[in-house]
Amino acid sequence: MLALPLVALAGPVRPAVADTVATMERHLDALQTIADQNNGNRAAGSSGYRASVDYAAKVLEKAGYDVTRQRFEITTYRLTERPAVAVVRPEKQRLRERKDYLVANFSGSASLQRPVVPAGGTRVPPPADGKGLKSGCSADDFPAETRGAIALVQRGGCMLTQKFENAQRAGARAMLLFNSGLPGEKEVVTITAENGNTLPIVFLSYRAGRDLLRSAEARRTVVRLDIRGKVLTKPTWNLIADSRGGDPERTLVVGGHLDSVPDGPGINDNGSGIALVLVAAQQMAERGEKPRNRVRFALWAAEEMGLLGSVHYVTTLPKHERQRIFAYLNFDMVASPNYVRFVDETLANPASVAIGDDFRAAFKRKGLVSAHFDSGGRTDTFAFIEAGIPAAGLFSGAEGEKTKSQQKRYGGRAGEPYDACYHQPCDTIDNINRRALREFSSAALTVVGEMARRKPAVPEATAARTLSSSPRYKGPYALY
Ligand code: TRP
Ligand code: ZN
Numbered sequence: 001m002l003a004l005p006l007v008a009l010a011g012p013v014r015p016a017v018a019d020t021v022a023t024m025e026r027h028l029d030a031l032q033t034i035a036d037q038n039n040g041n042r043a044a045g046s047s048g049y050r051a052s053v054d055y056a057a058k059v060l061e062k063a064g065y066d067v068t069r070q071r072f073e074i075t076t077y078r079l080t081e082r083p084a085v086a087v088v089r090p091e092k093q094r095l096r097e098r099k100d101y102l103v104a105n106f107s108g109s110a111s112l113q114r115p116v117v118p119a120g121g122t123r124v125p126p127p128a129d130g131k132g133l134k135s136g137c138s139a140d141d142f143p144a145e146t147r148g149a150i151a152l153v154q155r156g157g158c159m160l161t162q163k164f165e166n167a168q169r170a171g172a173r174a175m176l177l178f179n180s181g182l183p184g185e186k187e188v189v190t191i192t193a194e195n196g197n198t199l200p201i202v203f204l205s206y207r208a209g210r211d212l213l214r215s216a217e218a219r220r221t222v223v224r225l226d227i228r229g230k231v232l233t234k235p236t237w238n239l240i241a242d243s244r245g246g247d248p249e250r251t252l253v254v255g256g257h258l259d260s261v262p263d264g265p266g267i268n269d270n271g272s273g274i275a276l277v278l279v280a281a282q283q284m285a286e287r288g289e290k291p292r293n294r295v296r297f298a299l300w301a302a303e304e305m306g307l308l309g310s311v312h313y314v315t316t317l318p319k320h321e322r323q324r325i326f327a328y329l330n331f332d333m334v335a336s337p338n339y340v341r342f343v344d345e346t347l348a349n350p351a352s353v354a355i356g357d358d359f360r361a362a363f364k365r366k367g368l369v370s371a372h373f374d375s376g377g378r379t380d381t382f383a384f385i386e387a388g389i390p391a392a393g394l395f396s397g398a399e400g401e402k403t404k405s406q407q408k409r410y411g412g413r414a415g416e417p418y419d420a421c422y423h424q425p426c427d428t429i430d431n432i433n434r435r436a437l438r439e440f441s442s443a444a445l446t447v448v449g450e451m452a453r454r455k456p457a458v459p460e461a462t463a464a465r466t467l468s469s470s471p472r473y474k475g476p477y478a479l480y
Contacts, residue, residue, distance in 0.1 A: 020279055020283070020438075020441050020445065021434065021437050021438050023275075023278075023279045024275035024276065024278075024279050024437055025434075025437075027271070027274065027279070028267055028271050028272070028429055030055055031052060031055070031265070031266075031267060031271040031274070032265055032271075032428060032429040034048055034051040034055060035048055035260070035264075035265030035266070035267075035428075036265070038051055040264065040425060041262050041263065041264060041265060042258075042260040042265060042266055043259055043260055043261060043262040043304065044234075044259040044302035044304065044305055044309075045076055045232075045234040045236060045302075046262070048260070048265075049236065049258070049260075052258050052259075052274075053239060053299075056239055056258060056274065056278060056299050057069070059278050059281075059282070060239070060241045060278070060281055060297070063281060063282045063285040063286070064244070065241035065242070065281065065285065065297075066241065066242070067239060067240070067241045068239070068240040068241070069237045069238075069239060070237060070240060070312075070313065071236070072235070072237075072301075072312045072316075073234065073235055074233070074236050074302050075195045075232070075233050076231070076233075076234060077105050077106045077107075077229055077230070077232075078229060079103060079227070079228065079229045080228045080230050081226070081228040082097075083097060083103050083228075084226040085097075085100070085101050085224075085225055085226075086223065086224045087223055087224075088113060088222040088223065088224050089222040090215050095204075098188060099188070099205070100204060100207075101176075101188060101203060101204050101205070102188045102189075102202070103201070103202055103203075103227055103229070104191045104192060104193045104201035104203060105190065105191065105192040105193065105477065106196075106229075106231070107200050107201045107202070108174075108198040108199050108200040109227050109228050109229055110173070110200040110225055110227055111225070111226045111227075111228075112150075112174065112224070112225055113223070113224040114148065114149050114150045114222065114223065115145075115149045115219070115221065115222050116149065116150045116152050116176065116212060116221040116223050117143060117149040117150070117151055117152065117172075117216065117219075118153075118213055118216050119136045119141045119143075119151055119152065119153045119154075119163075120135065120141040120143070121133070121134045121135035121137070121141050121154070122135045122153075122213060123135070124181065125181055126154075126156070126180050126181040126182050130156070132157075133154065133155075133157045133180055133182075134156065134157030134158060135153050135155075135157070135163075136151070136158075136166055137163065141153075141166065142167060142169075142172070146170040146171060146172050147170065147171030147172075148173055149173065150172065150173060150175070150176060150225070151167040151172035151176070152175075152176045152178070152209070152212060152213060153175060153176070153177050153178070154177075154178055154179075154181075154209065155177060155178065155179050155180040155185065156180040156182070156185075158480075159470065159480055160177065160191055160480065161193075161479070163175070163177065164199055164201060167199065168198075172199070174199065174200035174225055175199055175202070176204055176212065176223070177191070177202070177203050177209075178204040178205065178206055178209020178210070178212070178213075179203070179204065179205055179206040179209065180206065181206040185206065186205060186207070187205055187206075188204065188205050189203060189478045190203075190476050190477050191477055191478050191479075192306060192477040195231060200225055200227050202225065202227070236301040236302055236308075237301055238299065238300055238310075238312070238313055239258065240296060240297070240313075241281060241296070241297045242294060242295070243289075243290070243291055243294055243296070244285075244290055245290030246291045246293050246294035246295060247292065247293055248324055249324055250292075250293040250294065250324065250326050251293065251324045251325045251326065252293050252294070252295050252325075252326065252327050252329070252452055253295075253296045253327070253329070254277055254296070254297050254328075254329045255297065255298035255299065255328065255329070255330060255331070255380060256270050256276065256277050256299065256300070256330060256332055256380070257273065257274075257299075257300040257301075257302075257303030257309065257379075257380055258270070258274055258299040258301060258309075259302055259303055259305075259309075260304065261304045263423055263424055264421070264423065264424050264426065265427060265428055266427055267427055267428050267431055268333055268335050268336055268396075268419055268422075268427050268432060269332070269333050269398070269419070269423065269427055270303070270332050272333060272396075272432065272437065273330075273331035273332050274299060275437075276331045276334055276441055276444055277298075277299060277331060278297075279441065279445075280297070280445055280448050284452070289452075291452035292452065292454070292455070293326070293451070293453070295448070295452050296325075298313065300313070300380050303379065304476055306474045306475045306476075307377075307379070307380055307475045309380075310380035310382070310383045311383040313383070314383035314384060314386075314387050314389075315383065315387075322387055322389070325389050326389075326390070326456070327355055327389065327391065327451060328381060328384040328389055328390070328391035329391070329392065329444070329447065329448060329451070330379055330380050330381045330391060330394075331440075331444060332379040332395060333395055333398060334394055334395070334396050334437065335396060335431075335432045335434075335436045335437045335440070336396035336397045336418045336419040336433060336436060337418075337419060337420070337421075337431060337432075337433045338397070338402055338412040338416055338418050338419065338420070338433075339396035339397050339410065339412065339433055339436045340371055340397050340402065340406050340409075340410050340418060341363055341369065341371060341410065341439065341443075342370070342371050342372075342373035342394070342395040342397060343359045343363075343370050343392065343393075343394060344356075344373045344374070344375045344379065344381065344392060344393045344395045345372065345373070345374065346374060346381070346385050346391070347372065347374045349385060349390065351390035352392050355390055355392035355447075355451075356372070356392045358447045358450060359392065359394060359447055362442070362443040362444075362447050363439070365446075366439070366442060369409055371406070371409075373395055375393075375473075376471050376472050376473060377471025377472060377473040377474055377475075378473040378475065378476075379393065379395070379475070382474075394440050394443065396418065396419075396433070396436050396440065397419060398417075398422045399417050399422045399423075400417065401414075401415055401416060401417055401418075402414050402415065402417075419431070
């Protein structure tokens, strides 16, 4: 006699959570193998990225989707020689790359040796409340001696681009921009000057800037800069796959970024989000589900180069297509080893917070607490929010440090980064927290399912184009 499996009688089966996690782990293993076979990374423009695109396309095609590769060009900047930043006077000292300084993305090239002229408005130490830090924000912060010299400016008070422009207008030959010294703003960060910039720009740690400022104020400091970089144009691809069925007039986009940084394999950032998007697509197909609303799965290129893939997608969509999208759900880093369950939403945008509420409710039903977070331009929700499309996502934490109260709520280690391997070679398959994978995928799949079936609601109809403020980041680049 044949033993009938009991589940066959119980109606449509939802794949067990264990299967979800096992499937995600297979995707993560595959991405790790791809990185291993391609110089240890999957960065946009590289062979590892192409292999990642091929892998994800194959998964989606096998599940029955028609997959579109959206090709576009990215402009990248690369240093062609090791840069050098050295104090020549009053005392010789070579600064260390990464520790003391980083050349700005799209910095101009130069070999020059010039006096350093501080801009007005520097505050060392910075004011405790952070207020009044506006060095270089106004044209008259730059004294006449700036012409032909290297301008020294402190971060804070306005967009960095404003400081670049003012320095260049004042005739500076190069610019050194040092961190503000406020809490969390002491180390070097990556900044971008955007393609087309010609001014040599170097970002300094607070400490390096402070030391230079002391002697520069006495007008005796000379610095030597050697920067050689070049701009390259390369093709890259976003991957798009639509659900079978579902009303195209109401499209839900579910996505994450597929590229890694050049420094590592990017398995948590963002293999984890990609594994989640792929498993959501696979499960919808396996169930033969034709959702009420159309669901569009999207894997973005070049997030790590300044959100280029998602920005390209949204800004080139015909207006009618854009109006069909009622929400975007973003998954960028969902398995950080020392995680917090962050719900990433644009706090000033009620329609974005409404999606955040859905994520919070999904966690809560599993007895899990979660925290508000506003990524403000650091991930792919940005282009959607700017276009007036409500967007929110999940995020398990990057370079930030876990606080004591977060440790009480989520466990893990206080005083340590959420992901100590963020943007590093050690962001491998061993950098994945299984429990986070389970919790985040459960909440994510619940919300994707609900929103795929949901009828139009009031908040989304009144979604305004409300950013929290001018964005402080463009992907990894600090703008402010
Ligand atoms: N997007 C960032 C990256 O890929 C990571 C990140 C930082 C992030 N803050 C975030 C992602 C907030 C989502 C939300 O490097
Ligand atoms: Zn990243």
